[in-house]
Amino acid sequence: MPYTVAIAEIKQESNTSAPPTTLKDFEDFHLFFDDEIKIGLGSSNSEIAGFLDILEKQDVNVIPIIATFAVSGGPVDQETFEYLTRYLTEKLSKIAKLDGILIALHGALVSENFQDGDSEILRQVRTVVGNEVPICVTMDLHANITKSKVALATTISGFHTCPHVDLMETGVRAAQLLMGILKNETVPLMEFVKLPLVIPATNHIDFQPGTYKDVLDSAFSKEIYPVLDLSVFTVQPWLDIEEVGCSVVVIADNSKHDAIKTAKLIAENIWSKRELLTSTKLMEPHEAIELALKQEEGPIILSDVADGTMAGSPGDSPVVLKALLEIKPGKTAFVSICDPEFVQKAAKLGIGNFITSEVGGTWGKLFYEAIEINGQIISVEDAEFTFGQKSYLGMKMKMGMTALVKIENVYLVVTSNPTTTTDPAYYASVGLDVLNAQIVVVKTHAGFRDGYRDVAKDFYLLDTPGMSSDDIAHLPYKNIERPKYPWDRSMVWGI
Ligand SMILES: [Zn+2]
DSSP states (O other), X not given: OOEEEEEEEEEOOBOTTSOXXXXXXXXXXXXXXXXXXXXXXTTSSSHHHHHHHHHTTSSEEEEEEEEEEOXXXXXXXXXXXXXXXXXXXXXXXXXXXXXXXXXXXXXXOOBSSOSSHHHHHHHHXXXXXXXXXXXXXXXOTTOOOOHHHHHHOSEEEEOOOSXXXXXXXXXXXXXXXXXXXXXTSOOEEEEEEEOSBOOOGGGOOTTSTTHHHHHHHHHTSTTTOOSSEEEEEOOOSOOOSSSOOOEEEEEEESOHHHHHHHHHHHHHHHXXXXXXXXXXXXBOHHHHHHHHHHSSSOOEEEEOGGGOGGGTOOSOOOHHHXXXXXXXXXXXXXXXXXXXXXXXXXXHHOTTSEEEEEESOSXXXXXXXXXXXXXEEEEEEEEEEEOOSSTTTTOEEEEEEEEEEEETTEEEEEESSOOOXXXXXXXXXXXXXXGGOSEEEEOOSSTHHHHTTTTOSEEEEBOOOSTTOSOGGGSOOOSSOSSOBTTSTTOOOOO
C-alpha cells in the first residue's frame, strides 16, 4: 500500500517597510498548480525538486498542489494570501487518505493581517488535516522562527547556506525526515531557542572567513551534529514586527532532551559573539566607484545593499547611479533601477532617441529622491531571464518591459518589475555582457556572491540609504519587542 504525500510551496520574504506584494509578484517569479509543478520545478534547484527526488524513489503517491515564489517585497495583500492558502487547503481536504505533507515556506512571510503568515498557512492546513498527519517543512535561512511555527510543524529544516545554494538539499532533508516517520524508523522531536538578536545581512555569508562562519562550523561540527536535523536561522532583518530574532532549531530522534541541549549550546555560542556578528564594513559609493576604477581588471561588483531586491526593497534607488554620473567614469559601468513610468516614457520616445527624465525614487521617498538623467535609448523590450547561478538554477524571472539607456559610459537598465540582480543573466537579458564592464552594480546582500563568483574580480558593499539598510539599529522600527541586540547593546540575556 503506497503512502500518499502532498507537496506544496508558498514562499515570499517580507520587508515590512516595502510596498505590498500582490498576486502579480508571485506570477512574475513562479506560480504553478498541480501537474505544472513537476514540469516547472522538477529539474530546478528547488525544495520541490528535493522532495520529488526522495519521494519518487519510494512507494509514494505524490500529489503536487501549488508551488509559488514571489520576489521579496512588502507584506502580501490579504486577498492574494487567502487565494494561495485556500487553493492549498481545499485540495488537501479532498485527499481521502493523506499520510504526510511536505511544504516549502520562506518563514518570513508577513501578510496584511498576519505578522506570522507562515504560521497562519500551517494553522489552516492543520485545521483541514488534523494533528496526526506529519507536516515536514523547509524554510529559508532568513525565516523568523516562532513558537507557533514550531508547534504547528512536525519538523522545520532550514537552508544551511547563504547565498542559498542548498534549496534542493534542504528539500531532500525534509523528505527524508517525513519518510523516516512514515516508515516508523525515527521519531523526530523538535526544539528551538530564539535569541533577542538580529544580525545584519551582509554578515550571513556561510563561506566567508569570520565570526559567522566560525559559529556555523562549530554548530555543524561532528560533536554537535549527531542529531537528525539542525538549522541556524539568522532571520530577515527588515521585519518591524514584535516577535523577530534569530534562532536555532534542532530535531533529535525521540529525545527532546538532546534537541534542547544542542539548541542551547549553539545559541549560547551565537550570543557570546553578538558584537562581532553585528559589526559591518561598508563603503561610501563615491569612494567605492573611484577605487573600482583604479583596479586593472573588472568587473568589480558594487552592491547597493540598502536597495536589495532580494531583501524586499523595490530596487528604485538612484543613489549609486547619481554617484556614477557625478564621477563620469572613464570605463564602462552597468547599473540597474526599477521605474515602470520611466520605461513607458522610453517606449513612447522609441529606440535611438534621447530621453530626459526623472528616474527612481518611486517607493523609497523616505530614503532618497528621483534624479534627472539624459541618455540614449538603446532598447525597450519585454525581458526575462533564467537563473544560471546555483541558487534558483533553472527558474525564470520576469522583469516586465525593460529599457536600456546609455549615458556616456554608464549603461542603465530600467525594469518595470522589482527584479533580483544577483545573476549576470539579468544584464545579459538586455544584451549586456558583465565581462565587458569595469563596474557592475547589483542590489543584494549576499546572492551576488553566488551569481558572480566565477567572474567578479572583487566585491564592494556600499553604505547607502534604503529599506534594506545593513545599519539595522538605525532603521525607524516601532514594533519590535525590546530589549533586542543591536538596538539595546547593554542588554542581558540567558537561557
Ligand atoms: Zn534568505
